[in-house]
Amino acid sequence: MQQDTPRAMEGEPLRRHMFATYSSLRVGMMAIAALFPIILYLAARLEGVHLQGSMSAYYWASMTQDPPSRLWFVGGLFAIAACLYLYKGFSVRENVALNLAGLLAICVAYFPKEWNCKPDVPKLPPMDVTYCVDGWNPHGFCAVMLFVCLAYVTFFRSRDTLPELKDERLRSYYRNLYWIAAAVMLAAPLTAALLHVVFRKYDAYTYFIELTGIWAFAFYWAVKTQEMRHSQAEEKVLMGRQ
Numbered sequence: 001m002q003q004d005t006p007r008a009m010e011g012e013p014l015r016r017h018m019f020a021t022y023s024s025l026r027v028g029m030m031a032i033a034a035l036f037p038i039i040l041y042l043a044a045r046l047e048g049v050h051l052q053g054s055m056s057a058y059y060w061a062s063m064t065q066d067p068p069s070r071l072w073f074v075g076g077l078f079a080i081a082a083c084l085y086l087y088k089g090f091s092v093r094e095n096v097a098l099n100l101a102g103l104l105a106i107c108v109a110y111f112p113k114e115w116n117c118k119p120d121v122p123k124l125p126p127m128d129v130t131y132c133v134d135g136w137n138p139h140g141f142c143a144v145m146l147f148v149c150l151a152y153v154t155f156f157r158s159r160d161t162l163p164e165l166k167d168e169r170l171r172s173y174y175r176n177l178y179w180i181a182a183a184v185m186l187a188a189p190l191t192a193a194l195l196h197v198v199f200r201k202y203d204a205y206t207y208f209i210e211l212t213g214i215w216a217f218a219f220y221w222a223v224k225t226q227e228m229r230h231s232q233a234e235e236k237v238l239m240g241r242q
Helices: 012-045 070-086 092-110 139-155 168-197 204-231 233-238
Strands: none
Touching: 012 070, 012 204, 070 092, 092 139, 139 168, 139 204, 168 204
């Protein structure tokens, strides 16, 4: 009896399989990023925890000693980090930026924000939990730099595949969308950090600012997926046309 060999997957079926894998990774990142803030809120709200002043607060926020959203917060960041690392960019610079962003996402989860340390900051439940860092806490820096890396990829490296679009109007359309996504992605964490550090704002406004930045990240991957379908850049590479 003749056994199947790898030759059964040669040619067009194999190229389609590779293309679908690459495309699914982008869609997966988009879905995780879009659902991440919603799941954080719902998981905590079902346990009686009200809307927090930041995404990072869900690492601690709880009415008991077991924060309901901590698992989702850490797991979601690790999932996004894995996707960022596994996704291979179209240039060395893009790949380095995505790998660095993945590392920073892990650091955001691994180094939680301080909790109930400063006397001028409103106390949020649980009142009896305190987490203070003796020295510099890299959490905030890593969170901002994560979005800086993603904004760099969105604004600069997104242009690596735009020349594959033959229609100049279509190139301009996608270029403008990438510019908007990059601007929001960079402005959101910087604005949230400014509100936290300078104005001591720990309310829903900063949560929604962070949410806007995360959804801009999801928006970028949705647009990139659509652009790839128009330009067929990946399929051309797999077909050996580039």
